[in-house]
Amino acid sequence: MAGGKLSARQKMINLMYLVFIAMLALNMSKEVLSAFGLMNEKLTESNEIAEERNEAFMQGLAEKVSEQPAKYQPLKQQADQISKLADDFNAYLTELKGKMTATVDDPTDYEIMDKGDYLDENFFKGDKLKPEGQEFLDEIAKFREGVVAVLQQNPDLADIADDVEKKFATEPVVNRDGNKIDWLDYHYKGFPLVASLTKMTQLQADVKTTESEVLSSMLAGKLKVEASLTNFDAIVVPDKTAFFSGEDFTGRIILGKNDKTLKADKVVINGTELPDTSMQAGQTLLKFPAGAVGEREIEGEFQFKEGDSIITIPVKSTYAVVPKPNSATISADKMNVVYRGVSNPMTISFAGVSDNNVSASAPGLSKVSGVGKYVMNPGKGREVSINVTGTLPDGTKVSDNAKFRIKDIPKPTGTISGQDGLVKLPRNSVEIGTVGAKLDDFDFDLPIQVTSFKFKVPGQPSVNVNGTKLNSQAKNALRKARRGDNVQIFDIKAQIRGNSSYKLKGVSAVIVEITN
Known part of the structure; x- marks a missing residue:
């Protein structure tokens, strides 16, 4: 293009073309590097989500172990082994990626990660592997063989074991020219830093995916066993x-x-x-x-x-x-007393007498659907007597009665964000927290609705709040609280949802120590 026979003008035009082509190549290179960087970011976000999902699974499995240890402990042991292998390998890759990005001034500028010097010098010495390169291969093999060893204990997971062996294989690779190249050379030697970094993140994604597949398949296999007819009981x-x-x-x-x-x-x-x-x-x-x-x-x-x-x-x-009865069986389904303000379920029957031949009466007592099922809604007083009459098959009448004590619903306990008593919370958690009330050690699950409360910050006047969350005035007072201050939530007013006529006892206060 720049031969001696060309005019000076043509030589200048040709030179401009060369510069233009070089600029295009440079821009394309930057775009490719940026694309690798964006892919790395997306994979990192996906890995974080997968990590949260796997942690939630392990927490749920731990709860099942605490409830039924004999059934779920063996599954938990296998899951722990898989989780440990995944965590160790992921930690190694994270540390290695940190060393790689430490070689550049700005880890977020992917356009400067165009060199492959770090891994080339860290993994290789000429055509041979350095100890660091062999360690990388050993860590992959440790994860691959460890997972396969655990999966071999369960024939139903053989497909996943095969997939793990393929996904984390490190055998030599045949390139497009038909030459056999060592796996580490093929994937990491001479590549830009950002490309190798993205491959490491993809490897972490494969680890998280494998962990998710194994854990979910283990539980699915357990549920399959649970659904087997061998687990049915005859009643x-x-x-x-x-x-x-x-x-x-x-x-x-x-x-x-x-x-x-x-x-x-x-x-x-x-x-x-x-x-x-x-x-x-x-x-x-x-x-x-x-x-x-x-x-x-x-x-x-x-x-x-x-x-x-x-x-x-x-x-x-x-x-x-049994012989023919002469007394009734009367019992409260949940307790030996009945509570005012609550629909107390009761079972009333005569032994050997069908339900349609039994009648029971008392103030506040009513029959509901089900054999022998009644509901007691006591009114005033401290005691109620239930009278029962039964008609035997021969027409004979038998009767009996029983007395039950009447108690009020106990005093509710105030809460914020589900916690009661003296709690420690950051300021933001208090600002967005919900004030509630609960009944401790009470046999009935009553829906209690807080209607109002007072909010007190040391050195500030008390604030009246309607509803269950801090209003703007209370939030302003909260912003003046210092770390270590005890904020009071008191004079909590609450009522039973659907039964506002019943007056609950005063709700206990909540003390919150501000932690920031």
């Missing part, structure tokens, strides 16, 4: 709690996880195989002589086909045969 439900001597026992057997489409292949009770007509809509109907007075046993088994196996579910229960 004997008599038509009544006791039977007279000479009566037939009547009742039914319901499987714990009831499915109306479910039907056993065989049911044997007390040594006798029941006919097909006894099995209807997921229930097995029973009818046989009750026997003499005393405790009687029901023993047998359900048989189901599951795959190529026969699953046997044992049936074992007892029932009582």
Whole structure:
């Protein structure tokens, strides 16, 4: 383009073209570097979300272990192993990325990360690996082989194990020219710093994804086992709690996880195989002589086909045969007292007398849906008497009564953001927190609504607040509080949602120590 035969003008034009092309190449290079940087940022954000999801899973699993340790502890141990492998590898990559970005003045300026000197000098010495390069490969192998070792304990996770081996493989790679190149050379040697940094972040994303897939698959496998017929229990439900001597026992057997489409292949009770007509809509109907007075046993088994196996579910229960009753059974479902301002559920029955032949009466007592189910809403006074009458099959009347103490709902406890008593919170949490009230150690879950409260900052006048959150005046007072000041939330007014006529006792105050 710049030969001697060209005119000076043509030589100048050609030179300008060369400069223009060089500028285009330079701009394109910067755009590519920036694109890698943006990709790295997106992957970093995604990794943070995945980290939160995995942590939430582990917390939920820990709660299940505390509730049912025998069932979930083995699963928790495997999950801990996976989590430890992922955390260790991720920490190593994070430290390595920190060293890489420390070589540039501004880690957010991706256009200056166009050199690959750091990894080239840190990982390689000519055509050989330095100890740091071998350590990088060892960390990948440690994670890959550790995860596969855990997954091999569970045949249902074999697919994930294969995927981990492929995703974290470090065998030599064949390039487009057909030459075999070491994995580390192929992926990291001679690349711009930002490209290697993005690859490291992608590796972290693969670690988080693997951890999520393994943890979720473990739980799914556990739920699959839980849904198996081996976990069903047979429950004997008599038509009544006791039977007279000479009566037939009547009742039914319901499987714990009831499915109306479910039907056993065989049911044997007390040594006798029941006919097909006894099995209807997921229930097995029973009818046989009750026997003499005393405790009687029901023993047998359900048989189901599951795959190529026969699953046997044992049936074992007892029932009582009693003489004709002369007294009623009266009990409060939740406590031995009834509370004013609360609908107290009660069960009232006569042993051996059907529910339609039992009547009960008392001030505030009413019948609700269900066998023997009543609700007591006591009024004034400190005691209520319930009178019960039953009609036996022969027409004989029997009666009984019982007295229950009447108590008021206990004093509620004030809260802010769910905490009560003396709590420590930052100023912002107090400003946006919700003031509430709860009933400690109370057997009823009552919806309590705070209507107003007073707010006091040391050195400032008290502020009256309507509702459950600080108003602008209270927030202004809060801004004048200093670190360590005790802010008071007192004179809390509250009522039962849906029953504002009942006057609750005064709600206890909340003291908040400002921590910032």
